[in-house]
Amino acid sequence: MKAPQTDAYSLILEAIDMGIYKPGDRLVESDLAERFGVSRTPIREALQRLETQSLLTRDGRSLIVSSLDHNQLAELYVVRAELEGLAASLAARHATEEEVRVLRDMVEKDRGLLGNPSGLARANRRFHKQIHLASHNRFLVQQLDLVHRSMALMATTSLAAVGRDEDALKEHDAIVSAIEARDSDAASAALRAHISKAFVTRLKLDSGEVVSSV
The missing domain is CATH 1.10.10.10 (Winged helix-like DNA-binding domain superfamily/Winged helix DNA-binding domain)
Known part of the structure; x- marks a missing residue:
């Protein structure tokens, strides 16, 4: 068809x-x-x-x-951290109880994807998208869509780095816990830290310092 x-x-x-x-x-x-x-x-x-x-x-x-050079990659992660941090902060203030429940369920379900980088990468995109929507700010969602579109230009996911998948899920858990507590500052800080660690892993993957599991 x-x-x-x-x-x-x-x-x-x-x-x-x-x-x-x-x-x-x-x-x-x-x-x-x-x-x-x-x-x-x-x-x-x-x-x-x-x-x-x-x-x-x-x-x-x-x-x-297209491909991203080092400077473009750094610029993208800076913007992503700022916008994602804002989305988490707004989600902590404006997300409905149902939206928070969905985020928590995502974290629990994604534990079954450990060791499956491609599956976890798809789940990771869904998780972040849910936070964007939970911010209840359409203009922020539009800008984040543009950022994540550019993320598609990365040849591999940082979740492919050995051990990164477990750490990423722990970071997701911390983000959701802050949103559940309606702590906007903690939610923003947790998500910014998550993006920063992903960026560090990305740089190490590109340099060959860490090994990919795929």
Whole structure:
């Protein structure tokens, strides 16, 4: 069964996010149309949109998946830490009891994904997205969507580092505990610390200092 034509953008973005297409890979319109079962027109429009968002870049006449250099990576993590910290702070103040329960359930369920970096990476995105939504600030959610779109340009997840998965879940637990306590300062600090540790792990992975489990 063919996917809806309007899904071309999200299908390509998800493929980049999941590492099917990695930084430097060339994206060919006809290949994408065949892979996703959509016509070339929405594929062409999706590629143009992704290029406008700097997720794809020109290499002659070809479009390739963009990559982040060290400075861009550092800049991205700085912005992410600030915005995510704000989201956690607002979630501690404005999240409904049901939203807090969902966050707690996510942490408990994700323990079953230890040792599964790709599965945990998907769960991690859902967890952070839930915090964004729990902030009840649509403009903040929009900005965080842009940040997380750029995160898709990382070739591997920091959760692939040996031992990082367990530490990350402990950090998630601390974030949720602060939100449950309605402590906005503690929630912000916990999430900022979580992003900082993820960044350190990312730098160590890129330098070869720590070993990937995949």
